[in-house]
């Protein structure tokens with residue numbers, strides 16, 4: 023398994039001129055998994071949060087990962103305030119490359135230490151003061167704060183003010199998430215200068231129902247933005 027540095031380096035911190043990274047999150051079915059792999063996604067996210075319409079079992083993930091792929095994206099397991107035993111049980115069935123958590127920076131460091139994998143921390147941003155400063159973490163998923171009445175801390179299909187990020191000096195690798203779609207991702211990249219993007223509901227036809235065509239279009243539009251802007 024590549025080292026943290028390799029993964030984090032390969033994943034987020036892209037030297038100038040390198041392609042922008044793409045994460046397709048909330049994959050549950052083979053059709054979307056195949057579409058993301060074949061279209062060249064850099065990461066595929068699997069949600070282990072019971073209240074999510076994208077929740078998937080470790081066994082389903084293990085089955086998907088057994089399928090031979092020429093170029094397989096790195097896998098990201100998504101946990102919300104999960105304890106060690108929950109993460110351990112999941113990893114014992116599905117050997118995920120990276121962990122993404124909805125928790126505290128201290129918990130991210132604990133999990134990295136215990137499970138010897140890169141840990142990305144999701145960070146809810148409304149104003150510039152919400153932008154993280156901690157340089158110790160492997161990476162951040164920068165997304166809007168969930169509405170007070172939301173059932174989920176992420177995956178809500180809402181956007182943040184992308185201009186907030188344009189001049190941000192990120193302390194660690196990061197990716198932009200929240201309300202991205204095939205139609206708005208180029209504008210989001212132009213406004214935020216994000217080195218990577220993450221999408222879930224924007225490539226679905228219904229909550230949890232990924233559209234292979236929307237997945238392909240999203241990735242195609244990111245690659246088109248890269249080509250047009252020599253990134």
Ligand SMILES: O=C(O)c1ccccc1NCC(=O)[C@H](O)[C@H](O)COP(=O)(O)O
Nearest residue numbers: 047074176177178179200201221222223
């Ligand atoms: O996607 C979910 O259902 C989800 C549930 C609970 C916690 C996080 C979740 N998704 C996290 C992600 O990384 C999403 O890709 C990110 O929040 C963007 O979601 P969207 O606005 O739907 O593109």
